[in-house]
Structure formats: structure tokens, C-alpha cells
Amino acid sequence: MSILTSAHARQARRRSALPAVALAVLIAAGLAFTTPGAFSAQNIVNLLNQQSSVMAVTLGQTLVILAGGFDLSVGSVVSLTTAILSLEIHPLGAFALALVAAFLVGLANAVGIVRFRIHPILMTISTMTIVQGAALLLRPIPGGTVPAGLVAYANGTLFGLPLPIYAMVVLVLLTSLLLGGTRFGLHVYAVGGSPENAALGGVRAARVVGACYVLSALFACLGGINLAARIASGDPLVGASFAIDSVAATALGGTLLSGGMGSIGGSVAGVAVLALLANGLNFWNVSTHFQMLIKGALLIAAVSAHRRAAPGL
Amino acid sequence: MTAGMASEGRTSSLVQGLRSLALTAVSVPAYPALAGLLVASAFLQPKALTLPFLLIVLRQAVPLGLVAIGQSLTMIGRSIDLSVGGVIALVNVLLAHRMFATGAPWMSFVMPLALGAAVGAVNALFIARLRASAVIITLGMSIVLVGLSYVVSGGAPGGQVNAAVRWIATGRLGLFPIAAFVWAGVALLVGLTLARLVIGRELQALGANYFAARLGGLPVGKTLLVAHVASGAIAGAAGIVLTGYIGTGTLNLGNELVLASLAAVVLGGTSFGGGRGGVLGIVAGALVITYLANLLRGMGVAQPFQLVIQGLIVAGAAGLAAHRSR
Amino acid sequence: MMMSERRSATRLSQSRTMAPLLEAVDIHKSFGSVAALVGVSLALKAGSVHAVLGENGAGKSTLMKTIAGVHAPTSGTLRFKGEAVAWRDAEAANEAGVSTIFQEFILLPNLSVAENLFLGREPRTRLGLVDRRAMIAESRLALERLGLALDPERLAGTLGVAEQQMVEIAKGVMRDADIFVFDEPTAALGDREAERLFALIRELQANGKGILYVSHRLPEIFALCDTVTVLKDGRYVDTFATEGATSDALVAAMVGRKLEQLYPPRSAHAADRQSDVVAFEGVKAPGLAGPVDFTVRSHEIVGLAGLEGHGQIEITRALFEGWRLDAGTIRFAGAPIRHDDAAGGIAAGIGLVPEDRKREGLYLSLGVDRNIAAGLLPGLSGARLAPQARAGVAEQIRRLRIRLRDPSQPIGDLSGGNQQKALLARWLLRDIRLLICEEPTRGVDIGAKAEIYALLRELADRGIPVLVTSRELPELIGLCDRLVILRDGATVGSMPAAEATEDKVMRAAIYGELG
Incomplete structure (x- = not known):
């Protein structure tokens, strides 16, 4: 609770996003001053397009973290989804299979964590490994082709903007509405505050937490569909960085890793920070090796701001 | 009357003995799992029960076994160390670097331990002092370390490591691999520390209740520091052994040991905040995972399928642990 | 056969004349092999403040949790307004009109007062979204009715202990509960705050609510309650009218021992x-x-x-x-x-x-x-033998x-x-x-x-x-x-x-x- 900036509940939630927004603006300003080309319309569009998959995954991750959990299996779900979509079976079958697979992964996480009380880190690391294995079994090496419609979607534009950008915006708006406007959203905050108290207060806590894991897997699946469309093939390892990136973006966005406080707006800003930073480092000719190093340092810095009552996971 | 009571006492003590045996089996899933694997291999792959094969498994289990012992220290203190993979990756490219490959042999041993200890100290600073999420801090640290290993090797490692490093990893003392003695030594040291020394008691108390430990006058920050430094240094030692096996620098060595170490610890009956299995359980856990991988490979089971099985093992063991603590 | 018929007939006539709001009959509750309640009965009338007294471990909390729907009784009957009920969970009891103010607070610190008050029953607009405006307006009304000048949008975690408890009570008042269960409510309160709580309880009483009041503080019980039911070791001991009972009698019933000893x-x-x-x-x-x-x-x-x-x-x-x-x-x-x-x-x-x-x-x-x-x-070097x-x-x-x-x-x-x-x-x-x-x-x-x-x-x-x-x-x-x-x-x-x-x-x- 040390990051409380207001005694007003909704204000406190909104304000948790401020540092990320400020950081994003700062990096953007730095970019604008040092590199003239950075703010060309083309670069911005590219950036948004590139981030659409990470954004989708981060939305799901934010739900899980707000409810007091962690989902490290999202990256594997992204990989599995691209692997399934590249199986070259009937497109509808492929989509259905990908969604069902993701749903089952989410359900497994939910049951393990809620019903069997397995620690979220251990549970989702397990499913991460299992799903990674499944992705490799389906598509040992990158390749294959995805349904033609998907490629058309990735290349399609509306008013000059690529379709994935619209998809991303719609997804962000829907998730904010879900979190900020519905009972379910309020209950996500409630269980993140204290699952026991929420249950005593009339929230079906187990269902809410479980639903977050299922939604997270489905969001990861959407991210995977979007990614498969953009790379037009399957890749069993393509999602490897998504778990870390989505947690990093969520933490950067001011959501407490212990749950109960944060916002979708923050996570959007968190994704923006990661994207702008990667973009800036490219413009400034920093090697990819150093970029990795900086990303790790940023992740450490982001969570160091959230001091808890006791040290721990 | 008296005799009846005495015999009743004996039966009840027998029942109690059986119950405590069953409890141990549930508490430390590695023991029944190891027994089950040995029995199963007698049917499926009798070759896997021969001494040479078992010695190979023993040697292969050393890096994982080392990392898991270090990992267990952080987990007992309700923390976690996901940076062990990064430590091994960086140690590996450094050992293959000219400076250490051609330098004095002691440098190749001191550097990994010192590097691991330093990484652990930094982790502990963030986790204990700033009280940031241990998962994210050590994950971030891992990324930094792997990034550093790319920077050091320029993305193209290679080269030869010091002969002493190869010797400690692949050499034998009589029948037994030298590396196994290193493992046994570390296990003994950590086991005694946990069971007998003040710092071991402090770590277990801290894992059981941080606030009580702090108000009870225990040096909570220092204890977490020691746990993380030990975990880092032991990961460094695992880096030496693993590098010695392959003899050269490579990218992202040790990556899969992070998950496997969690699996070994959980199989060994330890979870976040402590447990019942002790170091012996964790040693058994590492043997189970390594033996299983070898068995599956011997049976021609594909690598991805092994991942699936490993994931199921962690989930199953963690489920048992959670069930037990309720 | 005859006997039991007659007994139930008497009980029925009793319930008509005295109209118990809530009746617990021969409640048993076991956790595994441990029996927490062994045949406890209790009848709460409307407009009554009914104390439940007993040592720790006497079964008070278990009984209250059974009444609140947290635990299902192993055997026995709960009658609410004359009808047998079996509540699935705390929410079901709540829904029916039993509001429990637990010993440990159940407000969520990271939600606002209004969100806490409406948790689980948020009003919705025609679009199915949470109607925040209605939530805040109604919360403000309910709080004012209790004489609380709290901002409904304030984070519950920033409230003091007494204020949190008042919000809990407001929750019950808003749901128009018939029964309020207070489980050691003054354990965390200072005397000034306790006085305010008592005033509130008397007001609830005047409005014809039934109040169950769990405490082991005798002065409070004498000041507030009209009836006392004493439990010991999970068993029903006796029910007294507070008027005419003495501390010593209650303590004796509770422990069989005098206070000064x-x-x-x-x-x-x-x-x-x-x-x-x-x-x-x-x-x-x-x-x-x-x-x-x-x-x-x-x-x-x-x-x-x-x-x-x-x-x-x-x-x-x-x-x-x-x-x-x-x-x-x-x-x-x-x-x-x-x-x-x-x-x-x-x-x-x-x-x-x-x-x-x-x-x-x-x-x-x-x-x-x-x-x-x-x-x-403490003070030993970590490297020493423990x-x-x-x-x-x-x-x-x-x-x-x-x-x-x-x-x-x-x-x-x-x-x-x-x-x-x-x-x-x-x-x-x-x-x-x-x-x-x-x-x-x-x-x-x-x-x-x-x-x-x-x-x-x-x-x-x-x-x-x-x-x-x-x-x-x-x-x-x-x-x-x-x-x-x-x-x-x-x-x-x-x-x-x-x-x-x-x-x-x-x-x-x-x-x-x-x-």
C-alpha cells in the first residue's frame, strides 16, 4: 500500500499508472529530440502494430496480477497458438482448436491454483513447460502456413491503419470496461485485496480468480493468433519472451504485484514504455545484447518501487 | 490385561510407524518416485539398472542437484532464485574466455563462486532491503546476466576451458565421478547447516513467519542475504561442472536448470516457507528428474514430450505439497 | 410418537406467542473428530439483544458462524422466522437477512467504502454495468443515517478500526437485515468508540431487529443485553434474563469458578x-x-x-x-x-x-x-551450532x-x-x-x-x-x-x-x- 497516492479509491487506481505514463512521455520526448525520424507516422504505426500481440497478452496478465496471481504460461500459449494455426488444417478447425487448447490451459491453471491451492508460480511454470512441449511436438521447427484469411487480416488496412491496431484498441477498451465497469471487474480487485475477505463479503472468490486465469490464457491465444497472422507461419518458441514482457509491462504500469491495485491504463503505458525503449535503443544503435541487459535492469527498477510489508515472492 | 495393553501399544506403534512412513512418502514425493522409476526400468529398460548407466546418471545429475540445493535455501526463506540460469550462462562464457581458459586454474574456480555470490548479494539487496518481488527481481537479474554473457562473448562463444575445469567435471576417483563428490560435499555442508547451525534455524524461522522472526530478534535481512549468496555461489559451482562437461562456451547454458531446480526442490518435499524433505529429499529429487530424462531418452521419447512430463511432475508434486500443508 | 408430537406442538405454540426471529435447535457441529458444538439451542426474539457468553473454545464463534451460514451444522435445525433453513454459504444467510459483524474485519482495504458496502450486490444500469452513481448516493444516505460523515469513495484501508466496524454495520443496515450478529465487537475498540457502537445497537433494537452479541466482557453484557445464553465446552449451559442475574452467577455458569480466584x-x-x-x-x-x-x-x-x-x-x-x-x-x-x-x-x-x-x-x-x-x-553467530x-x-x-x-x-x-x-x-x-x-x-x-x-x-x-x-x-x-x-x-x-x-x-x- 506504499504506493497509495490518494485516499479516493478510483483515483488511487488511476494514479498508479502515472509513473509509467510519465516514463513513456519522457522516453518519447528523448526520442523526438535525438532522432528526427522517430516520430514519422510510419514509425508510430509500425510500433503500434508490433506491440499488438504483447498488448493482448499483457491485458490478460494484468487481470491475473490484479487478482493476486501470476501467469507465466502465457508465452507458451502464444507459441502453441501459432503452432496450431500453422497445422494447415481447415481454418475454422484451427481457430477452434487453438481457442479450446488455450481454454484448457487456463482451466488447468485455475483448477490447480484455486482447487488444489498450488502456488501460482509453480502451477503456471508447470503448464508453461507442458504447453511448450506440446508446441514443439506440433511444430518442431518454425514454418508452415497459416490460414489465408489471417494473412489478409495482418496486411489489411482501414483508413490507412493496419487492422491489428484496431483489434488492439478494441481489446484494450473492452478490457477496461470489463475491469472498471462490471461486477466481475470490481470482484477482481476485491479478491486481489484479500480472497478470504472477499468470499466472506459475498464474492465467489474461487470463480473470479479461476476466470482470470482462463481469460489470461484466452488473451494469450488472441495474442498468438495476431502474431501468427503477422509472421504468417508457426514458431514453437516465438512466445518465449511474452511471459516476462507482460509481467514487466504490468509492473511498470504501476499494478501491485501482490494484487488489488492497478489499472489497464497503466499496463498500456507499461507496454508503451517497453516498446518506446526498444525502439529508441534501436535508433541509438545499441546492440541487441545491451538492449537485453537494459530490459532486465528496467524490470528490476520497476518492481523495486513496490515495497511490501515483508520480503517475498 | 497388562499383556493385552502392551500388545495393543505395539500394534499402535506399528500403525504409527506405517503412518509416518506413508507421511514421508507423501511429504517427499521424490522417494516413492525414485523407487517407482527403478522398478519400472527393470521392466522397460533393464540396461538402465546397470552400474555404468547409474554412474552416468549420477554424474549428469550433479549440476541440477547443486542448483536445486541452492534454490531450496531461498525457497525455505520464502524467496526464489530464478537467476541461477543467468549465473551459469555468464560463468560458462567467462570460463571459455581467454583470460580464464589460459589463466591459473584457481581463477577458474574462484571466479564462478565469487560471481554467483555477488549476484546473490545483489538479489538479496533488492529482495530483503527494498522488499521487491523476488520472482521479478531474480528474473530481471537473469535477463541482465544472459545479456552480459552475450556482450562478453559477442554473441559467438566458443574456445576451450581450462583443463582443471574439465577434470573436475569429467574426472573419476576410482569408479565415482569427482563431480559427485563435489555434490555430496555441498549437500553435506548445506544439510548440516540447516539442521545444526544457528543460521539454519534462523532461515527456517524466517520462512515460517517473517514478522515473528524480526520481532524475535533474528537477523532477517542477513539471513536472506546468506541464503541468496549461497544459492548464487552454488549456481556458480554448477556452472563450473556444466561447463566442464561440454568443455566450451555456448549460449544460454543452464537455461533449463531453472525450472528443473524448482521441480527437484518440490519433489524433495520443500516448498515456499520450508518443508520436510531436507537436503536428502532434494538430492533424490534431482536424481529422479535426471534418471527419468535418461530413461525417456533411452526409450526414444522425444525431447518435447520430456518437457510435458517434467511439467506434470512439478504440478503433481506441488499439488501434493499444498494438500499436505492443509 | 405421541410425546414428540406434543413436544413439537408446544414449541409451535411457543413460537407463536414469543415469536422467535431465529431459533437454533440442538445444533451439533464437528470438525473432523473434534466436536465444537454439542446440542446447543438458542432462541432470539425480535427487539432483543441476546448475549452469548462463554470461555474461549466454548463454541461461541462456531455457533455464530453456523448462524451466519459460514459453517453448515452437522446436525440440528436452524429456524429463521419459523421456517427451517439450510444456508449454503455466508452470502445466502446474508441474503436472507442475517448480517454478521465478524471479529476480524472483512472490509477490503483496497476498495472504496461504497464498493465494500455493495460488494456482491452492486446495482447495475440497463447496460449491465455497475451503477456507480447509485452506489455512491445510496452509500452516502446509509452512512448519514448512522451518523457517519464518511466519503463513500474513500479507500476502506484508510479508515480507522472503529470506522471500519461502523461500515460493516452500515452494510447490514443497508441490506435491511433482521438479525445482527456481533462477534466480540469491542475487542478492538476504545471506550468512546464502544459507546457509539452501543448506541447504535440500541437503535437497532428499538427498530425491532434481533441482535446476537458475543462477548466475555460482563459489564458490557449487563449494560446492553436483556438475555444471556451461556455455553461451556461446546454445550448449552443455561439462559438467563440479565435483569436479576449477577456476575458471579454468570461466571459460575461459564467456568464454575469465582472471579477473584x-x-x-x-x-x-x-x-x-x-x-x-x-x-x-x-x-x-x-x-x-x-x-x-x-x-x-x-x-x-x-x-x-x-x-x-x-x-x-x-x-x-x-x-x-x-x-x-x-x-x-x-x-x-x-x-x-x-x-x-x-x-x-x-x-x-x-x-x-x-x-x-x-x-x-x-x-x-x-x-x-x-x-x-x-x-x-538472538545474538548468536550464524555459524555457531544451534x-x-x-x-x-x-x-x-x-x-x-x-x-x-x-x-x-x-x-x-x-x-x-x-x-x-x-x-x-x-x-x-x-x-x-x-x-x-x-x-x-x-x-x-x-x-x-x-x-x-x-x-x-x-x-x-x-x-x-x-x-x-x-x-x-x-x-x-x-x-x-x-x-x-x-x-x-x-x-x-x-x-x-x-x-x-x-x-x-x-x-x-x-x-x-x-x-
């Missing part, structure tokens, strides 16, 4: 011949407006008395942890204290039993022996009569009284020169209470003084030699406990001067 006789050591062990001299510190001036002498039990939260915990922790002071000096054994953390306080010879045993005292998953021997660890102290631990377990299966049994399995004794044993094992005991008998049953009081007295008689805090004034007066009275983080003065009455102490604590 609880406390050991005071010290025979003359106060004027003792030396100061602790001296606070003009102390000001964070949370202590000061000046705090008092002493604790050898052979003495000193109690910190005053309203809840007026500096008691700050004083004990400033001494134990060696807080940085804004002004003044704390002397221990003659010299100003030098330590600046708990380890230092222990090294100096101070032991502390914290008020929140589970949060700050016990290692719940570790064995009783480990919990006791943990007192020997002291086994098996004999010492065994002796403490025997001497304090800690009931357990074997010493390595997890301490979480033990009753509150045995846990508290183990915490005391932790310090007895060490060579301490002062014991600080915050809330020595919180959550401890009466039997163990007497043992703990005797133990503290024995310590004092051996020359190890004890500094005590307690929310229960009778306990302080009965146990201590001297009371130091606090008001707003400053000391008012001190008085011999033998001359103290609850009235005198409260006056001093409220008006800030000794009579």
Missing part, C-alpha cells in the same frame, strides 16, 4: 525498597506525543492503562526495539538504552510477548520445541503445563492458551531481566489465564519485573501492582492497583488527571 495475591515486596529497572524520562517519540514519565521497579508488575491506542504499544516497542526518540531518555537497568532493534533489546535482557501472537510471535508451522528454543538464537536445549525446553513445557502430543508438534495445532505459554517459555528459557507482555491473555481461555497470571507473578517475585498492556481493565487491576495511566500518548500518572477501580482509571484516562 483468577488473580494471584500481590507482591509482598515493599515498593519503596525496590530499585528502578526501567525509567522513561520525558520521552517523546513517533506516536508518543509525550511526555512519558514512569518507572518499573524490580519485583513489580506494572500495567499500562488507558483507552485503546493511546500509546501503549508505542511505549513497549520503543523500549524493546530502542526507537529513536524525539526527546527524553529511556533508562534500562540504570543506563540509557543503546540498542536500536529487537535483537539489541533482547541482548540487553528484555523479552517481549506481542499482542498479535499469530502475526508477530509464533512460527506456526514449526514445532513447539523450535518455537521455544527460538528465544536462544543450542539444542532439549532438557531446558522439556522442563519449560512441564513447568508451564503446556499440553501437547510431543514437543515437535507444530505450534499451530495448539490452543491459544498453550501457544501463549510457549511464548512465555521462550523468554523463561533465556536469562531476561524484564518481560514485556502485551495483552497477556488475549484469546486465552480462563483456565490458562489463571496459570499465566500466576506465572507472571512468580517472575516478578523473582525480581524480573513485568510490563503489561491490556484492553481489559479488570485484568490490569487484578494482575498488576501499579498502573501507569496514559492519555493521548502521554502519561497522566500512576496509582497502586490495589487502590484502583475501573471508574478511577477511566476518569484519569479520559480527563487526564488523577482523581
Whole structure:
């Protein structure tokens, strides 16, 4: 609770996003001053397009973290989804299979964590490994082709903007509405505050937490569909960085890793920070090796701001 | 009357003995799992029960076994160390670097331990002092370390490591691999520390209740520091052994040991905040995972399928642990 | 057959004439092999404040949780407004009209007051979204009706304990509950806040609600309740009308023991011949407006008395942890204290039993022996062999009569009284020169209470003084030699406990001067 900036509940939630927004603006300003080309319309569009998959995954991750959990299996779900979509079976079958697979992964996480009380880190690391294995079994090496419609979607534009950008915006708006406007959203905050108290207060806590894991897997699946469309093939390892990136973006966005406080707006800003930073480092000719190093340092810095009552996971 | 009571006492003590045996089996899933694997291999792959094969498994289990012992220290203190993979990756490219490959042999041993200890100290600073999420801090640290290993090797490692490093990893003392003695030594040291020394008691108390430990006058920050430094240094030692096996620098060595170490610890009956299995359980856990991988490979089971099985093992063991603590 | 018919007929006619709002008939509840309730019955009438009295472990909380739908009874019938009910969960009971204000608060600190008030039954707009405007407006109305000027959008976590409790009550009022269950509501309240709570309960009563009031504080029960049902060891003992009942009768029903037998006789050591062990001299510190001036002498039990939260915990922790002071000096054994953390306080010879045993005292998953021997660890180098102290631990377990299966049994399995004794044993094992005991008998049953009081007295008689805090004034007066009275983080003065009455102490604590 040390990051409380207001005694007003909704204000406190909104304000948790401020540092990320400020950081994003700062990096953007730095970019604008040092590199003239950075703010060309083309670069911005590219950036948004590139981030659409990470954004989708981060939305799901934010739900899980707000409810007091962690989902490290999202990256594997992204990989599995691209692997399934590249199986070259009937497109509808492929989509259905990908969604069902993701749903089952989410359900497994939910049951393990809620019903069997397995620690979220251990549970989702397990499913991460299992799903990674499944992705490799389906598509040992990158390749294959995805349904033609998907490629058309990735290349399609509306008013000059690529379709994935619209998809991303719609997804962000829907998730904010879900979190900020519905009972379910309020209950996500409630269980993140204290699952026991929420249950005593009339929230079906187990269902809410479980639903977050299922939604997270489905969001990861959407991210995977979007990614498969953009790379037009399957890749069993393509999602490897998504778990870390989505947690990093969520933490950067001011959501407490212990749950109960944060916002979708923050996570959007968190994704923006990661994207702008990667973009800036490219413009400034920093090697990819150093970029990795900086990303790790940023992740450490982001969570160091959230001091808890006791040290721990 | 008296005799009846005495015999009743004996039966009840027998029942109690059986119950405590069953409890141990549930508490430390590695023991029944190891027994089950040995029995199963007698049917499926009798070759896997021969001494040479078992010695190979023993040697292969050393890096994982080392990392898991270090990992267990952080987990007992309700923390976690996901940076062990990064430590091994960086140690590996450094050992293959000219400076250490051609330098004095002691440098190749001191550097990994010192590097691991330093990484652990930094982790502990963030986790204990700033009280940031241990998962994210050590994950971030891992990324930094792997990034550093790319920077050091320029993305193209290679080269030869010091002969002493190869010797400690692949050499034998009589029948037994030298590396196994290193493992046994570390296990003994950590086991005694946990069971007998003040710092071991402090770590277990801290894992059981941080606030009580702090108000009870225990040096909570220092204890977490020691746990993380030990975990880092032991990961460094695992880096030496693993590098010695392959003899050269490579990218992202040790990556899969992070998950496997969690699996070994959980199989060994330890979870976040402590447990019942002790170091012996964790040693058994590492043997189970390594033996299983070898068995599956011997049976021609594909690598991805092994991942699936490993994931199921962690989930199953963690489920048992959670069930037990309720 | 005939008999049972007739019995049920009588009960029916009874229910018509006296109209019980809620009736619990022959409730049994077991957890595994442990029977928590054995045939408990109770009838609550509308417009009645009905006390449920009993020692800790008597089954009060289990009974309340059964009525609140948290536990399903193993057997027996619950009748609500004349109809048998079987509530699936707390929410179902809530829905039906039973509002429970639990001992531990269930507000969510990260939600607003309004969100807490409407949790699980948020009003929705036609689009199916949460209607925040309606939520806030209705919350404001409900709070105002209770005389609370709280912003409905405020984070519940920023409210004080008393305010949180009021919000809990508002929740019940808003749902127009018929029955309000209060489970030891004053445990965390100061007297002023408690008065406000009582006024509210009387208002609910006047509106024809039925109120179940769980407490072991007899004065409250006499002031507030019209009926008392006494439980003991999970069994129904008796039901009294408060009018005409005496404290002694109730206590006798509760424990079969007289009140004054609880406390050991005071010290025979003359106060004027003792030396100061602790001296606070003009102390000001964070949370202590000061000046705090008092002493604790050898052979003495000193109690910190005053309203809840007026500096008691700050004083004990400033001494134990060696807080940085804004002004003044704390002397221990003659010299100003030098330590600046708990380890230092222990090294100096101070032991502390914290008020929140589970949060700050016990290692719940570790064995009783480990919990006791943990007192020997502070100050030892980490590289040393851990002291086994098996004999010492065994002796403490025997001497304090800690009931357990074997010493390595997890301490979480033990009753509150045995846990508290183990915490005391932790310090007895060490060579301490002062014991600080915050809330020595919180959550401890009466039997163990007497043992703990005797133990503290024995310590004092051996020359190890004890500094005590307690929310229960009778306990302080009965146990201590001297009371130091606090008001707003400053000391008012001190008085011999033998001359103290609850009235005198409260006056001093409220008006800030000794009579």
C-alpha cells in the first residue's frame, strides 16, 4: 500500500499508472529530440502494430496480477497458438482448436491454483513447460502456413491503419470496461485485496480468480493468433519472451504485484514504455545484447518501487 | 490385561510407524518416485539398472542437484532464485574466455563462486532491503546476466576451458565421478547447516513467519542475504561442472536448470516457507528428474514430450505439497 | 410418537406467542473428530439483544458462524422466522437477512467504502454495468443515517478500526437485515468508540431487529443485553434474563469458578525498597506525543492503562526495539538504552510477548520445541551450532503445563492458551531481566489465564519485573501492582492497583488527571 497516492479509491487506481505514463512521455520526448525520424507516422504505426500481440497478452496478465496471481504460461500459449494455426488444417478447425487448447490451459491453471491451492508460480511454470512441449511436438521447427484469411487480416488496412491496431484498441477498451465497469471487474480487485475477505463479503472468490486465469490464457491465444497472422507461419518458441514482457509491462504500469491495485491504463503505458525503449535503443544503435541487459535492469527498477510489508515472492 | 495393553501399544506403534512412513512418502514425493522409476526400468529398460548407466546418471545429475540445493535455501526463506540460469550462462562464457581458459586454474574456480555470490548479494539487496518481488527481481537479474554473457562473448562463444575445469567435471576417483563428490560435499555442508547451525534455524524461522522472526530478534535481512549468496555461489559451482562437461562456451547454458531446480526442490518435499524433505529429499529429487530424462531418452521419447512430463511432475508434486500443508 | 408430537406442538405454540426471529435447535457441529458444538439451542426474539457468553473454545464463534451460514451444522435445525433453513454459504444467510459483524474485519482495504458496502450486490444500469452513481448516493444516505460523515469513495484501508466496524454495520443496515450478529465487537475498540457502537445497537433494537452479541466482557453484557445464553465446552449451559442475574452467577455458569480466584495475591515486596529497572524520562517519540514519565521497579508488575491506542504499544516497542526518540531518555537497568532493534533489546535482557501472537510471535508451522528454543538464537553467530536445549525446553513445557502430543508438534495445532505459554517459555528459557507482555491473555481461555497470571507473578517475585498492556481493565487491576495511566500518548500518572477501580482509571484516562 506504499504506493497509495490518494485516499479516493478510483483515483488511487488511476494514479498508479502515472509513473509509467510519465516514463513513456519522457522516453518519447528523448526520442523526438535525438532522432528526427522517430516520430514519422510510419514509425508510430509500425510500433503500434508490433506491440499488438504483447498488448493482448499483457491485458490478460494484468487481470491475473490484479487478482493476486501470476501467469507465466502465457508465452507458451502464444507459441502453441501459432503452432496450431500453422497445422494447415481447415481454418475454422484451427481457430477452434487453438481457442479450446488455450481454454484448457487456463482451466488447468485455475483448477490447480484455486482447487488444489498450488502456488501460482509453480502451477503456471508447470503448464508453461507442458504447453511448450506440446508446441514443439506440433511444430518442431518454425514454418508452415497459416490460414489465408489471417494473412489478409495482418496486411489489411482501414483508413490507412493496419487492422491489428484496431483489434488492439478494441481489446484494450473492452478490457477496461470489463475491469472498471462490471461486477466481475470490481470482484477482481476485491479478491486481489484479500480472497478470504472477499468470499466472506459475498464474492465467489474461487470463480473470479479461476476466470482470470482462463481469460489470461484466452488473451494469450488472441495474442498468438495476431502474431501468427503477422509472421504468417508457426514458431514453437516465438512466445518465449511474452511471459516476462507482460509481467514487466504490468509492473511498470504501476499494478501491485501482490494484487488489488492497478489499472489497464497503466499496463498500456507499461507496454508503451517497453516498446518506446526498444525502439529508441534501436535508433541509438545499441546492440541487441545491451538492449537485453537494459530490459532486465528496467524490470528490476520497476518492481523495486513496490515495497511490501515483508520480503517475498 | 497388562499383556493385552502392551500388545495393543505395539500394534499402535506399528500403525504409527506405517503412518509416518506413508507421511514421508507423501511429504517427499521424490522417494516413492525414485523407487517407482527403478522398478519400472527393470521392466522397460533393464540396461538402465546397470552400474555404468547409474554412474552416468549420477554424474549428469550433479549440476541440477547443486542448483536445486541452492534454490531450496531461498525457497525455505520464502524467496526464489530464478537467476541461477543467468549465473551459469555468464560463468560458462567467462570460463571459455581467454583470460580464464589460459589463466591459473584457481581463477577458474574462484571466479564462478565469487560471481554467483555477488549476484546473490545483489538479489538479496533488492529482495530483503527494498522488499521487491523476488520472482521479478531474480528474473530481471537473469535477463541482465544472459545479456552480459552475450556482450562478453559477442554473441559467438566458443574456445576451450581450462583443463582443471574439465577434470573436475569429467574426472573419476576410482569408479565415482569427482563431480559427485563435489555434490555430496555441498549437500553435506548445506544439510548440516540447516539442521545444526544457528543460521539454519534462523532461515527456517524466517520462512515460517517473517514478522515473528524480526520481532524475535533474528537477523532477517542477513539471513536472506546468506541464503541468496549461497544459492548464487552454488549456481556458480554448477556452472563450473556444466561447463566442464561440454568443455566450451555456448549460449544460454543452464537455461533449463531453472525450472528443473524448482521441480527437484518440490519433489524433495520443500516448498515456499520450508518443508520436510531436507537436503536428502532434494538430492533424490534431482536424481529422479535426471534418471527419468535418461530413461525417456533411452526409450526414444522425444525431447518435447520430456518437457510435458517434467511439467506434470512439478504440478503433481506441488499439488501434493499444498494438500499436505492443509 | 405421541410425546414428540406434543413436544413439537408446544414449541409451535411457543413460537407463536414469543415469536422467535431465529431459533437454533440442538445444533451439533464437528470438525473432523473434534466436536465444537454439542446440542446447543438458542432462541432470539425480535427487539432483543441476546448475549452469548462463554470461555474461549466454548463454541461461541462456531455457533455464530453456523448462524451466519459460514459453517453448515452437522446436525440440528436452524429456524429463521419459523421456517427451517439450510444456508449454503455466508452470502445466502446474508441474503436472507442475517448480517454478521465478524471479529476480524472483512472490509477490503483496497476498495472504496461504497464498493465494500455493495460488494456482491452492486446495482447495475440497463447496460449491465455497475451503477456507480447509485452506489455512491445510496452509500452516502446509509452512512448519514448512522451518523457517519464518511466519503463513500474513500479507500476502506484508510479508515480507522472503529470506522471500519461502523461500515460493516452500515452494510447490514443497508441490506435491511433482521438479525445482527456481533462477534466480540469491542475487542478492538476504545471506550468512546464502544459507546457509539452501543448506541447504535440500541437503535437497532428499538427498530425491532434481533441482535446476537458475543462477548466475555460482563459489564458490557449487563449494560446492553436483556438475555444471556451461556455455553461451556461446546454445550448449552443455561439462559438467563440479565435483569436479576449477577456476575458471579454468570461466571459460575461459564467456568464454575469465582472471579477473584483468577488473580494471584500481590507482591509482598515493599515498593519503596525496590530499585528502578526501567525509567522513561520525558520521552517523546513517533506516536508518543509525550511526555512519558514512569518507572518499573524490580519485583513489580506494572500495567499500562488507558483507552485503546493511546500509546501503549508505542511505549513497549520503543523500549524493546530502542526507537529513536524525539526527546527524553529511556533508562534500562540504570543506563540509557543503546540498542536500536529487537535483537539489541533482547541482548540487553528484555523479552517481549506481542499482542498479535499469530502475526508477530509464533512460527506456526514449526514445532513447539523450535518455537521455544527460538528465544536462544538472538545474538548468536550464524555459524555457531544451534543450542539444542532439549532438557531446558522439556522442563519449560512441564513447568508451564503446556499440553501437547510431543514437543515437535507444530505450534499451530495448539490452543491459544498453550501457544501463549510457549511464548512465555521462550523468554523463561533465556536469562531476561524484564518481560514485556502485551495483552497477556488475549484469546486465552480462563483456565490458562489463571496459570499465566500466576506465572507472571512468580517472575516478578523473582525480581524480573513485568510490563503489561491490556484492553481489559479488570485484568490490569487484578494482575498488576501499579498502573501507569496514559492519555493521548502521554502519561497522566500512576496509582497502586490495589487502590484502583475501573471508574478511577477511566476518569484519569479520559480527563487526564488523577482523581
